[in-house]
Amino acid sequence: MLASGVRAIYGLEIRSLLRDHRTVFISIVLPVVLMPLLLLVSARVEQGRQQRETTRHYKYAVVGSDSLFMLELLRDSVRQDESDPADSAAPTFETVATTDALHDLEVRAIEFFVEGLGPEEWRAFLAEDTARADELEEFHDTPVARVNFRSNRRSSSVGARQLRTRLVEIRRVRRDSVLVQAGFPIHPDDFATLDVVNVASEVEVAGARLGRMLTLFVVLLMMAGGGVLATDTLAGEKERGTLVTLLTTGATRAEIILAKLLAVTSVALVIVLIQIVNLWIYLGLGLIDVSSGFSASVPPATALVLFVLYVPVAALASGVLLVTSAYAKTYKEAQLLFMPAMLGLLLPTLAPFLPEISLSSAIVLVPLANIAIAARDILVGQANWLMVGIAWLVTAAAAAYAGWFAARALEDENLIAGADSDRAEFLGGPALFRKRVLQWFVVFWAVKILLEMNIGFEDIRWTVVFHVGVVFLAAPLLMVWHFKLNVREALALRAPKPGVWLGVVLGAPAALIVVTGFFQLVNLVLPVPREVLESFGQAIMPEEIPVWQIVILLSVIPGIVEELTFRGALLHGLRRRFSPVVLCLVVGGIFGFFHFQIFRIPSTALLGVILSAVTVLTGSIFPAILWHTINNALALYLGSEGVELAGGSWMTYTGAAVALGLALWIIWLNRSLYPDLKGEPPSRRAPGGSNPRSSPP
Amino acid sequence: MSTASVRIEGLTKVFYDDSRGEVRAVDDVHLECASGEILGLLGANGAGKTTTLRMLSTVLTPTGGRAWIMGHELREEPQDVRLSIGFYSSSTALYPKITPRETLRFFARVNRYPAERVEERVELLIDRFGLAEYADSRVEKLSSGMKQKVSIARTLAHDPPVLIFDEPTVALDVLNALELRKIIAQLRDDGKAVIFSTHVMSEAEQLCDRIAIIHNGRILACDTLDGLRGLTGKHYLEEIFVHYARDSQA
Incomplete structure (x- = not known):
């Protein structure tokens, strides 16, 4: 008996949804095109960035009391690039004369400038800065090169970083040369060999990057797509007068909410499915050539696991949307409540960005945050399945609670009829405390x-x-x-x-x-x-x-x-x-x-x-x-x-x-x-x- | 035990309002309505008509008293109550994206009308209310007169024995209101128990078998029009209403 009422209302909701072009566009068309579009744009941006960083020509100035030494040092570093014909794509540097380096940096005549400072000058400078007292003690009266750049300008930051790398390299070469000339028994490079190996596979690195953002992205689309239907399905019905019509039918409150929850969840799941298939098609099959940091491996089995993982997320997002819609008296009020609800749901999905966060901690009890971390772990290939299971159950329980909460709103005469207040609300005090104590906790x-x-x-x-x-x-x-x-x-x-x-x-x-x-x-x-x-x-x-x-x-x-x-x-x-x-x-x-x-x-x-x-x-x-x-x-x-x-x-x-x-x-x-x-x-x-x-x- | 289709005993609804405090919107109401009868609930705006009917349709929960519809008590068997009624008011509406045929099908199903007879029932209602021409157009495309017909048809989709009409003519023009009153009279002739609220005296006079005068949440009198005339010595319903309303304030 329960099923027939749910089926009828669910059918009505889906039919109405499919006949509403605006909802279809936001719920289905947008998610289909958004991910490939974003991937394509990010791939182009990344390629452009890499190209700019490797081929750019940087103008800079050299100033300061010890600028001659600096010029000589920098000529050495730049000459290295020019003398390496195989490295034709490397950045080039051009020294320009300046009378006011700071001004030239401001007006973009140069990307950065290098100050050559004598030891005494540097000592005086450090002495004025109490925060750098330690540096003063360790200073060995050497010439100082100070690179000035503007971090709010990418070309300035990148150029300064490139030059700094070269200065460090020149310093190392010269130091080694001095050591060898002074009779150091072996060449410094022979003293110890340093090798650093990243044992994480490219798939793991990509999984970690993609996994951090996937839940955020999916929930964002769920809220956008499901929000239109959820807002319309209760708040819209109240405004149109169809909710009272429905409440006087043989359907129970539970059936009504269950059917509407299923309808919104269906939309959210379609969005998840679209995103998972997008991932598999565009990244798994390599249809879009994204940077290696995002080329995660998404085989069909992983895609299926991710889909199952996101089922309670879809239900929870739908439940929260329904609660928002149920507690709003009008469509407009529901739209106002939508933004805080969305932010409230998106916030936990940022959990994978927390440093060293693990699912084997109290975070497993935080709905959505736990799934976001579980998704990252699955994409990295390091999932603790027991904790993933607990995370799934916790989020599913939260979804059930949200559904129950929305059903309660249909019992709230104040929300349906808008005419009266609950006795406890009216009396306030201890009577209201009994009603609100769990919310407070x-x-x-x-x-x-x-x-x-x-x-x-x-x-x-x-x-x-x-x-x-x-x-x-x-x-x-x-x-x-x-x-x-x-x-x-x-x-x-x-x-x-x-x-x-x-x-x-x-x-x-x-x-x-x-x-x-x-x-x-x-x-x-x-x-x-x-x-x-x-x-x-x-x-x-x-x-x-x-x-x-x-x-x-x-x-x-x-x-x-x-x-x-x-x-x-x-x-x-x-x-x-x-x-x-x-x-x-x-x-x-x-x-x-x-x-x-x-x-x-x-x-x-x-x-x-x-x-x-x-x-x-x-x-x-x-x-x-x-x-x-x-x-x-x-x-x-x-x-x-x-x-x-x-x-x-x-x-x-x-x-x-x-x-x-x-x-x-x-x-x-x-x-x-x-x-x-x-x-x-x-x-x-x-x-x-x-x-x-x-x-x- | 009464055999009335609708029996109301001491029904009360108290609201709590920040500015007015405790408000007894419906106060100790006793009424009965039998099959094949139209019971009119006559009262001014804010008299408690809508609150009474919303309690009968289980949208609102009574603060006190009891009521039975086809033997089902409101709070004990709310779903059985809803399956026994068809509720129509000027504030109820239709789903805009579906067609009249789909609307009737939906309300028959959601009200547990036997699945194998749903199509037959839908066709019967389409025929009875003259909906065939636009049965497959979306509701949002229909005129208000057409929508009203569809609304009444959907109230009858599951063939309920009790019909509740809460000021159904309030937003209608003269011709549509006349047509609606004809339909309600036909429904009484079909053996339905009809509760009909209105603040329009002429409507109550023409349509109702018995009239309950409600004022400030209390039933002041309930009888046939002739009975009310005999009790008050007044001829017109408007005079009768004013007589009782003034008496209650005295």
């Missing part, structure tokens, strides 16, 4: 990752204080302030029953061992190199920092602020959305994802689930704070003492699991459940959303 996650990548202090302690203390503390406080939450309720600042503390003291060490055992299990599936773990340990525990400071920085501060953030604000916001068990899993999972090293995510998520359970059972944040602090302090202490929990036997892990169970049982006996949880009978809820403390039977 998504943004918080993105901000956190950006801050971690870009902000660091010379003293690692300040870095930790900033990233762990300030950022994590700012998040819950900002939420409390923005949504006007009751601080005590939102952060669960309630005293637990005394017996709980016994459970915490017993449970924290046991949980540390259990979590370590879980880490070992995960390590069987996702092995982490030992060097990675060691370097991580050294990074968080530098030897020069006193232990007590490390304990405060990495145990006490995280124990407090991370608990306030996750078991405080996040758990409070989600308490009515999920049943208690799912609530613990969700809060724990999100906590895990905030630990950006991929190997830490599963184990920290498990710890997060345990801490969430403790908070739900006790109704208080304080036991989780103590538990978290003990956990981190103990891990640091054992690490500093060289005790490896990871080497424990199954008996150790089983014993720890039993101890953990016992601790949780003690807490259960002393429980005073978190108030206002989902599934709780209304009679137990107090007016205003919270309820009186519940007691054990």
Whole structure:
């Protein structure tokens, strides 16, 4: 039944699309011609550039107090070129007289000029520049040649570089000659032979270059082509009045969105297919003679893999476009939202340009960025297929989420009817916080990752204080302030029953061992190199920092602020959305994802689930704070003492699991459940959303 | 248990508006409409007609109360409700790039009309509404009168037992409005339950078997025209409407 509604709407969308010349041109014709056109243009530009660099005639001037020496030196270097008839394509240099070299350089009478300076002159110059004090100490009273050029002019840059190469060569020849004349026992060239070999194949180099740009290019075309259809399909339908017509038919909201998502995804996939076929035809078969740096090998199997890789990208781009279209009330508003959406999607595709970025890092969890890197790795021929698979799944999950989000927009009466507001939107405050808390954490996650990548202090302690203390503390406080939450309720600042503390003291060490055992299990599936773990340990525990400071920085501060953030604000916001068990899993999972090293995510998520359970059972944040602090302090202490929990036997892990169970049982006996949880009978809820403390039977 | 095709009990819709605060657009509405009957919903602009009909067509979710269409409750079985209705309003529109024939085919299919009978149904509607001449031209090329016929035909594409018309004549010229009223009367004769909203008194007088007067979201009266005359002692519908509207504000 579902299929018939989807089929009907999908058919309608595709039929409408094919009858719209503008969409057909942007979605199909443009992608067909754009890549070969770009390749042809870039090939011509590259050929022209190479030709200009090798055949150009450069005019330059020689000035300065030691210009005679310079002229003599330069005559030697230029003469070399002229005396080599085989190298007729090499650049030639012509010395011209000048009275104002800087002016002549400005007006392009010359491409650059060389200053010949005496040793004293150079010493005086270096003495004035404190930044070059080191050079002054190492200066050996030799004549100085200074090449002046303008980097904003390509001919000037290239000419100066060409001449500099020749000067360096002349300097080497003369130095060797002096050494031999002074009785150096062997010719300097015989002292050691230097050979540099690039072991990367031409295909790998080309793959790296092409792979960096491919996803960016493909997503750009997807957005251009899919954008026209997506904008029309929801925002356009709202404006025309056909959306209300559709919403009153037998098709469900899910069917409508699925059909429209499939339609936009189909367009995006056609664009991908066109680009992959373009790559294979023009580069793989060598139809266009591009520079060697781009002549990547794209055999049919690689092309097919790339196509499969881009399927979730197409779905995600389509989902984002649909969300944009669904949340716009008019066609014009959708067009306004289109640009930020496009930039938002293009930004992650620049990930392959980051230096030394690898798919075996937290980037694998960033949709689109992970696929962009995977595409590069595949073209280079060095793909880690497990990580490529994870990247594919992550981006596919993001696409599904975008689709679900767009479907929700069709449930939003405010967007369809434009007449009313949601009750939570109207009331604001805590009611709205429950609705928005996940969005806030998504943004918080993105901000956190950006801050971690870009902000660091010379003293690692300040870095930790900033990233762990300030950022994590700012998040819950900002939420409390923005949504006007009751601080005590939102952060669960309630005293637990005394017996709980016994459970915490017993449970924290046991949980540390259990979590370590879980880490070992995960390590069987996702092995982490030992060097990675060691370097991580050294990074968080530098030897020069006193232990007590490390304990405060990495145990006490995280124990407090991370608990306030996750078991405080996040758990409070989600308490009515999920049943208690799912609530613990969700809060724990999100906590895990905030630990950006991929190997830490599963184990920290498990710890997060345990801490969430403790908070739900006790109704208080304080036991989780103590538990978290003990956990981190103990891990640091054992690490500093060289005790490896990871080497424990199954008996150790089983014993720890039993101890953990016992601790949780003690807490259960002393429980005073978190108030206002989902599934709780209304009679137990107090007016205003919270309820009186519940007691054990 | 009532056998009415449409039964509404205490239907309420509350909006939250930044400037006006809580607005009860529809307030505790009780109505029924049987097969072969046209129930008119008569009210001024902003009275709550469109909101009521949009709730019945599941575009909006009621804040309170319940309603059943052919025995299906709005919130519990929204898809069955939609399969039982044909919804037409001046704000609904057609897809411009497809033809009338494709339009009818699409709405029959998307409303789960038996696949083997879709073509037969499409031909029947083309014939009934006189669409044959331009059945294969794109909708965007048609005149507004032609589009209106196609719109009504697509409302009937899956032969629904309940039809909801929300101010259908509001954007039509006199002749097209007259033709539309004839079609609606024919549909009643075909045994359909028709709910028809309007603010035009003469339309309600001519067309409706029973008239529900709605004002500020509340149903003030619901009866046949003669019944309303008897209750108020007024002859003309306009007088009757003013009588109830003033009473409610007193």
